[in-house]
Amino acid sequence: MNLTRRPRRLRRTESIRALVRETKLSPDDFVYPLFVCEGQGIRREISSMPGVFNLSIDELVRETEAARRDGIRSVILFGVPDEKDAEGSKAYAEDGITQQAIRAVKREVKDVLVIADNCLCEYTDHGHCGVIENGEVLNDPSVDLLARTAVSQAEAGADIIAPSNMMDGFVQAIRAALDASGFEQIPIMSYAVKYASGFYGPFREAAQSAPQFGDRRGYQMDPANAREALREAALDVEQGADMLMVKPALPYLDVIRAVRERFDLPVSAYQVSGEYAMIKAAGRLGWIDEERVALESLISIKRAGADIILTYFARELARKLW
Ligand code: PBG
Numbered sequence: 001m002n003l004t005r006r007p008r009r010l011r012r013t014e015s016i017r018a019l020v021r022e023t024k025l026s027p028d029d030f031v032y033p034l035f036v037c038e039g040q041g042i043r044r045e046i047s048s049m050p051g052v053f054n055l056s057i058d059e060l061v062r063e064t065e066a067a068r069r070d071g072i073r074s075v076i077l078f079g080v081p082d083e084k085d086a087e088g089s090k091a092y093a094e095d096g097i098t099q100q101a102i103r104a105v106k107r108e109v110k111d112v113l114v115i116a117d118n119c120l121c122e123y124t125d126h127g128h129c130g131v132i133e134n135g136e137v138l139n140d141p142s143v144d145l146l147a148r149t150a151v152s153q154a155e156a157g158a159d160i161i162a163p164s165n166m167m168d169g170f171v172q173a174i175r176a177a178l179d180a181s182g183f184e185q186i187p188i189m190s191y192a193v194k195y196a197s198g199f200y201g202p203f204r205e206a207a208q209s210a211p212q213f214g215d216r217r218g219y220q221m222d223p224a225n226a227r228e229a230l231r232e233a234a235l236d237v238e239q240g241a242d243m244l245m246v247k248p249a250l251p252y253l254d255v256i257r258a259v260r261e262r263f264d265l266p267v268s269a270y271q272v273s274g275e276y277a278m279i280k281a282a283g284r285l286g287w288i289d290e291e292r293v294a295l296e297s298l299i300s301i302k303r304a305g306a307d308i309i310l311t312y313f314a315r316e317l318a319r320k321l322w
Helices: 007-011 014-020 057-069 097-108 140-156 170-180 198-206 227-238 250-262 273-284 290-304
Strands: 030-037 043-046 049-056 074-080 113-118 160-163 189-194 243-247 267-271 308-311
Touching: 007 014, 030 057, 030 097, 043 198, 049 057, 049 198, 049 273, 057 074, 057 097, 074 097, 097 113, 097 140, 113 140, 140 160, 140 170, 160 170, 189 227, 189 250, 198 273, 227 243, 227 250, 243 250, 250 267, 250 290, 267 290, 273 290, 290 308
Parallel strands: 030 049, 030 074, 030 308, 074 113, 113 160, 160 189, 189 243, 243 267, 267 308
Antiparallel strands: 043 049
């Protein structure tokens, strides 16, 4: 054989592989999702998400400090309130669990970026992401409540607002409300492209937010659609989104790539609860090498075009990156 092109030359040792590696992960890329519940001294593991907990505020502060020490700079907070009602009023209460949590983390932990997930489903007794009338999730009244929620989160000290309920016009309304309250410096990370996904199953256990009737297909996107993702993202860009998100991540790498190519805003991708649970479960059974598969998933998400990755693996893998 007389080959002149031998790609294996660049794969022979780890040093040379590191030299020619095209994509790298850094803890700076990660956002660590955390679930905060009421009470004290609570660290309750989610059965379908080993290593992920419902944390009371004191434990949340400890977990955030530990993550910070491991190199993670950003967290996204989800509130799990004891009391829920039809309008999700604890989502926008000044003393709501998320507002208290944001205040505590910003007060106690140095140099941490706090992103507030902005939705109603964890706070409504019916589990939908908006207000219901005759079995329908109403758009505009739900958006008004999201805007109120955003202002209360910013008042509590949130650094970024991340609206996730997929109502039409939420970015515009939240931008206007934030600006009117003097928060024109607070960016919006929009869950612009969020699919109605079976991969959210374990999250609904963690946040106790499963819909009590019907499903979310009337507002979240159809998994079959990619062009529609670009229309959704374009609307959010027009309305003033500062960052875009695609969610879930691994089953939608093509969508991440398409959004990356079309828009020049930072793109984030959410490796959701079901993606995490599958890797953990197969790892526990000894069917896959959990750490290796987790890293491979994360690198694919980045290679597809995501700048930022929301992942439950953030803290665990922060010190083990390629
Ligand atoms: C809605 C929200 C959901 C997730 C993040 N924000 C769930 C849903 O739409 O049911 C899912 C995250 C995950 O599965 O890890 N507030």
